[in-house]
Amino acid sequence: MSAALLQVRDLRVTFSTPDGPLQAVRGVDFDLPAGTVMGVVGESGSGKSVTMLTVLGLTQGAQVSGQALFEGRDLLAMSAAEQRKVRGARIAMVFQDPLSSLHPHYRVGWQIAEMIRAHEPVSRAEARRRAVELLAMVGIPQPQRRIDDYPHQFSGGMRQRVMIAMALALRPRLLIADEPTTALDVTVQSQILDLLRRLQAELGMAVIIVTHDLGVIAEMAHEVLVMYAGQVVERAPRRAIYYRPHHPYTRGLLESLPARTGLPGTLPAPGRAGSAQRQRLRPIAGQPPSLIRVPPGCPFHPRCPFVMDVCRREPPRLRPVDVNGSHESACWLPPEAVGLGAEADARRRAAAGSGRIQPAEAGWGAA
Amino acid sequence: MLRFLVRRVLFGILVLWVVTVVVFAIFFLAPHDPARLIAGRMATPATVAAVRHNLGLDRPVYVQYGSFVWNLLHGNLGYSYYRAQPVTQLLLSRLPVTASLALGAAVLWLLIGVGIGVLAAVRPRSLEDRAATVFALTFYSMPPFLLGLVLLYLLFFRLHLAGVTFFAGGGYTPLTQDPLGWAQHLLLPWITLALVTSVTYIRLTRGSMLDVLGEDYIRTARSKGLGELRVIVVHALRSALAPVVTQFGVDLATLLGGAIVTEQVFGLPGLGQLSVQSVTNQDLPVIIGTVILFAFFIVVANILVDVLYAVLDPRVRLS
Numbered sequence: 001m002s003a004a005l006l007q008v009r010d011l012r013v014t015f016s017t018p019d020g021p022l023q024a025v026r027g028v029d030f031d032l033p034a035g036t037v038m039g040v041v042g043e044s045g046s047g048k049s050v051t052m053l054t055v056l057g058l059t060q061g062a063q064v065s066g067q068a069l070f071e072g073r074d075l076l077a078m079s080a081a082e083q084r085k086v087r088g089a090r091i092a093m094v095f096q097d098p099l100s101s102l103h104p105h106y107r108v109g110w111q112i113a114e115m116i117r118a119h120e121p122v123s124r125a126e127a128r129r130r131a132v133e134l135l136a137m138v139g140i141p142q143p144q145r146r147i148d149d150y151p152h153q154f155s156g157g158m159r160q161r162v163m164i165a166m167a168l169a170l171r172p173r174l175l176i177a178d179e180p181t182t183a184l185d186v187t188v189q190s191q192i193l194d195l196l197r198r199l200q201a202e203l204g205m206a207v208i209i210v211t212h213d214l215g216v217i218a219e220m221a222h223e224v225l226v227m228y229a230g231q232v233v234e235r236a237p238r239r240a241i242y243y244r245p246h247h248p249y250t251r252g253l254l255e256s257l258p259a260r261t262g263l264p265g266t267l268p269a270p271g272r273a274g275s276a277q278r279q280r281l282r283p284i285a286g287q288p289p290s291l292i293r294v295p296p297g298c299p300f301h302p303r304c305p306f307v308m309d310v311c312r313r314e315p316p317r318l319r320p321v322d323v324n325g326s327h328e329s330a331c332w333l334p335p336e337a338v339g340l341g342a343e344a345d346a347r348r349r350a351a352a353g354s355g356r357i358q359p360a361e362a363g364w365g366a367a
Numbered sequence: 368m369l370r371f372l373v374r375r376v377l378f379g380i381l382v383l384w385v386v387t388v389v390v391f392a393i394f395f396l397a398p399h400d401p402a403r404l405i406a407g408r409m410a411t412p413a414t415v416a417a418v419r420h421n422l423g424l425d426r427p428v429y430v431q432y433g434s435f436v437w438n439l440l441h442g443n444l445g446y447s448y449y450r451a452q453p454v455t456q457l458l459l460s461r462l463p464v465t466a467s468l469a470l471g472a473a474v475l476w477l478l479i480g481v482g483i484g485v486l487a488a489v490r491p492r493s494l495e496d497r498a499a500t501v502f503a504l505t506f507y508s509m510p511p512f513l514l515g516l517v518l519l520y521l522l523f524f525r526l527h528l529a530g531v532t533f534f535a536g537g538g539y540t541p542l543t544q545d546p547l548g549w550a551q552h553l554l555l556p557w558i559t560l561a562l563v564t565s566v567t568y569i570r571l572t573r574g575s576m577l578d579v580l581g582e583d584y585i586r587t588a589r590s591k592g593l594g595e596l597r598v599i600v601v602h603a604l605r606s607a608l609a610p611v612v613t614q615f616g617v618d619l620a621t622l623l624g625g626a627i628v629t630e631q632v633f634g635l636p637g638l639g640q641l642s643v644q645s646v647t648n649q650d651l652p653v654i655i656g657t658v659i660l661f662a663f664f665i666v667v668a669n670i671l672v673d674v675l676y677a678v679l680d681p682r683v684r685l686s
Contacts, residue, residue, distance in 0.1 A: 058589055080595075088592030095590075100583040105605055105680055115591045150681045166591070 004031040004069075005173060005206050006055070011066035013047070013054050013230075022291045024050040024062070026230035029318075034173065037200060037207045039217030039238070041253065042227035043288050048210045051227075052176045056093060057083040071173070089119040092167035096179035098159035102151035108135075109147030112166045119170055134165040138195060157188035164195065171203060178210045193220065214257055218242065226250045229289050229299035232318060236327040244338040246321045246329035248304045248348070252284035254340060298332070306348045308332055308355035368677065368684065375673060379666035386662040387436065390655050395428050401448055401649045422448060435655070444659070445652035447645075454656040457641065462660075464539050465637035467549065468556055468629065469622035473615070475561035480568020481604075481611065487569065488576030488607075489599060499569055507566040515559040515632035522555060537634035556633045560626060564618060571614055575607040582606070605679070612675050620668035624661030 013025040025047040032038050040048045053059045055068045055075060068075040070091065075083065095101040103111060112134060113127035122130075128147070135143035138161040151159055160180065167175055177196065181189035197220045200207050209217050217224060217238070224241040226234040226249065234247040245251045258281060286303035289295050295302055301311040310332050318328040321335035332355070337348045402419035403410070410418075419425050423434070438445060444454035487499035506514070523536045534555055540548035579585065580603050588602040625639025638657060645653035677683045 053586075056590060058586060084592040084594065086592070087590055093587075093590040095583060095587060097583060101587045103584040103588070103602055103606075104682060114593070118591055118593050118597075152682050163587075 003033060005034040005071065006030075006032040007067070007069040008051070008055065009067040009069070011051060011054065011068060012064070013050050013059060014063045015061065016063075017292065020292050021063075023294065024230055024291055025054065026294070027066075028227075028230070028232055030225055030232065030235065032174070032206055032208065034206055035204050036222045037209065037217075037220050039214075039221030039224040040208060040210045040227060041212065041214055041217070041224060043212055045288050045291065046227040047230035047291075048227045049178050052093070052178060052208065052210055056087055056091060056176070058087075085119070088115055088172075089170045090172055091174045091176065092170070092172040094160070094163050094167050094175065094177040094180050097183040098156065098163045099151065099183075101163060102159060104151055107148050107150055108154070108162045108166075112147075112162075112169055115166050115169045130169065131165075134169055135162070137168070138162070138165040138199070140165070155188075156184050157191060160184060160188075160192050161195065164192075164199070168199065168203065168205075172205060174206045174208070175200075176208045176210070179212070180209065181216055182211070182213070189216070196220070214242070214253055226253070229294060230291060231299065231330065233300065233331070234327075234329045235318065236329075240322070240327045243340070244322075244327070245340065246327070246333070246335070246338045247300075247331045248306050248333070249284070249300050250329075251340060251344075252282070252303075255282040256284060257281075298330070306333060306352035308352050310355060372670070372674070375670045379670060382666055383659060383662055386659060387439070387655065388432075390658050391428070391432050391435070394651050394654070399649050401651065404649060405448060439659075444656045447653050448650045449648055454652045457653060458638070458656050458660055461636060461638045461641045463541065464635050465623060465625055465630070465639065467539075467542060467553055468560070468626055468635060468637060469619060471553055471557045472560035472564065472622070472626075473619050475557055476565040476568060477615065479561060480565035481572045481608075483565070484569045484572025485576055485599065485604060487573045488580065491577060496573075499573070503566045503569045506562045509563065510628075511559055511563045512628050512632050514563060515556070515629060518555050518559055519632070539635050539637075556626075556629050556635060559632070560622070560629055567614060567618070568611060571611055572607060575610050576603060579603045579607045609676065609679060612679065613672055616668040616672035616675075617665070620661075620664040623664045625657070 008028055008030050011025055011028040012023070015022045015024060028047070028051055030038070040051070042048045050059060050062075054062070054064055055070075057075065057078075057080075064076055066076065070086065075086065078086070102108065106114075109128060109131045112131035113124065116122060116127040116130055117124075132143045132147055135147060140146055140158055140161055146154075151162070154162060160183075164180075175196075180196065181192050184192060193216065196207065196209070199205075200220070207220075209221065211217060214224075221238050224234075224236060224238055225232050226241070226247065228249050234241070234245065234250045236245075241250060242254065245254060284303060289299050289302065296315075297313050298304070298307075298311040298316050301307045304311065314332075316330045316332050318330045319335075321327050321329045321338060333348055334351050337351050338344065339347075400415075402415050402422060402424055405422075406415045406418045416425070423431060426434075435445065442455065444458070446453055447457060450457065483499045483502065487496040490496060519536060522534045526532070526534060527536075533551065535548075535552040538552055540552050542549040580599075585598060585603055588598045593602075623638075625637055625642055627639035627643060629635070630637045630639040631643075638660070641653065642657040642661075644650075645657060
């Protein structure tokens with residue numbers, strides 16, 4: 001995909017801590033074509049947020065290497081002043097908690113107008129007029145009146161709408177939404193997701209949604225990246241991720257998800273096979289690894305129920321697991337070991353068994 | 368907001384009233400006799416009694432207190448026992464000196480304290496930050512009388528010997544008479560007070576800024592592509608100022624009541640000097656006058672701080 005809006009190559013971010021260097025991002029590559037939606041999924045500490053903040057030049061006190069080509073220019077090699085011109089205007093960001101992400105002491109209209117005036121030489125009155133339009137665009141009732149309210153006078157969902165209005169003020173080519181619904185009530189979550197989807201279609205921008213919740217991106221992402229321990233472990237079109245996951249970590253994420261009976265047409269209940277034991281949610285055993293002392297080999301091997309000997313020695317690279325190469329997984333299991341449910345797990349176990357000398361101690365799925 | 372203000376003002380008046388009662392009580396419980404002091408050691412009992420009668424000290428305490436409050440309500444604080452001057456006039460003649468000293472020093476210490484505090488917070492653990500800590504500890508551990516004397520020695524005495532006569536060594540020139548002379552006389556006291564006081568503001572601003580710089584809305588401001596200066600001043604400092612404002616209100620009010628040591632070192636005829644003299648002389652009306660004025664400043668400063676809080680933080684306005 002040469003027409004990618006954003007190309008990230010071998011991105012590495014390391015923070016120095018008193019306990020030693022913490023490798024938050026350990027070689028991430030991805031391409032984001034213009035106008036598409038990408039979901040980035042992973043547990044806390046998987047490096048998904050840090051990746052996005054680094055692309056925007058917002059990680060402080062970190063060693064960064066690699067490339068992030070946006071419209072052909074490397075964001076990481078730009079001067080601070082050039083980065084600032086991109087930030088907000090070409091790439092905008094929406095954060096997790098709209099209450100703490102909006103400045104509590106300034107009126108929302110002021111905050112939106114500040115965004116506009118930071119990048120375009122327009123009058124106060126003009127910026128204000130556009131702020132009203134933006135509030136209307138994100139579905140805030142009586143924008144004329146609400147523009148002079150402070151963030152604490154809005155409800156959680158309305159506040160996130162304000163954040164989105166501000167992010168879209170300059171019609172960015174790329175919107176990065178970092179856990180945009182995590183801090184919101186469940187009923188409000190779907191409204192915000194609907195809004196994001198509508199605006200993405202109307203404005204034609206590319207969107208990256210970072211989340212730990214696969215359900216959030218089920219309806220909108222064209223492509224999904226699954227991150228673990230600072231690396232991309234699986235990359236696939238949305239349907240492939242939900243129906244034919246390859247990496248045992250992705251499989252674990254899906255099985256730990258409740259059936260989305262409330263959202264029509266999203267996920268198959270994990271393990272539709274129907275046996276009684278499959279009705280329960282299955283957490284992934286163990287903890288994410290320390291990013292200061294990353295385990296050798298595959299970083300997921302201490303938690304993986306299908307661990308083989310090679311997994312403990314050699315880190316797997318992303319490689320295609322389907323015919324056209326749109327689905328990649330960083331796992332030593334053979335490409336055909338995809339899918340959910342008992343059958344797929346049996347295939348995985350069989351494949352793992354041939355490559356294993358001693359059985360894995362991790363218990364789930366194997367029981 | 369209005370109801371809140373009215374409540375605060377009424378409460379302030381109550382505080383002032385309690386202060387008058389306490390000062391009166393302490394004065395009359397303490398063993399002393401101003402009439403004997405005024406009449407002199409050789410005075411006959413009759414003379415002492417006459418003086419006492421003149422001062423109204425032979426009346427019962429509650430009568431004296433009653434007439435004091437009655438006069439106070441008419442803006443009259445009585446007469447000094449020693450100087451043939453109304454107390455209000457005495458206070459008013461001293462207030463400009465102390466106010467000049469306190470306000471000028473306040474401007475300086477805010478600039479120094481908040482400025483250095485912000486610089487230190489923006490780059491924590493950097494060389495600038497460590498230098499700020501050294502600066503703060505130096506002046507924190509230095510009593511104002513010592514700093515004042517050192518400044519006098521270096522900037523007044525040594526410079527005078529070298530032929531530079533810019534700084535004045537003491538005394539006071541009213542602003543209305545000679546603005547330059549006013550500033551020349553006050554420069555050293557200002558620097559003394561400002562250096563000593565700014566320490567609190569460096570530590571306060573630095574800590575508060577460090578907290579605020581970690582807030583999500585600072586990340587939002589940066590993600591908007593704002594310049595770093597704007598992020599720090601408009602977004603961070605605005606929030607970080609709340610504790611500084613509180614401290615400033617109390618400090619300024621305290622100083623307006625008289626910077627006793629600094630006024631003494633630089634020979635400034637301010638309220639601090641007056642209150643020391645009146646205590647030594649057991650000059651009750653002046654003691655009460657200075658204490659009430661002092662309490663008045665504190666009360667007003669606290670109300671102003673609350674108002675400023677509401678101006679700074681819209682969330683306070685509604686609750």
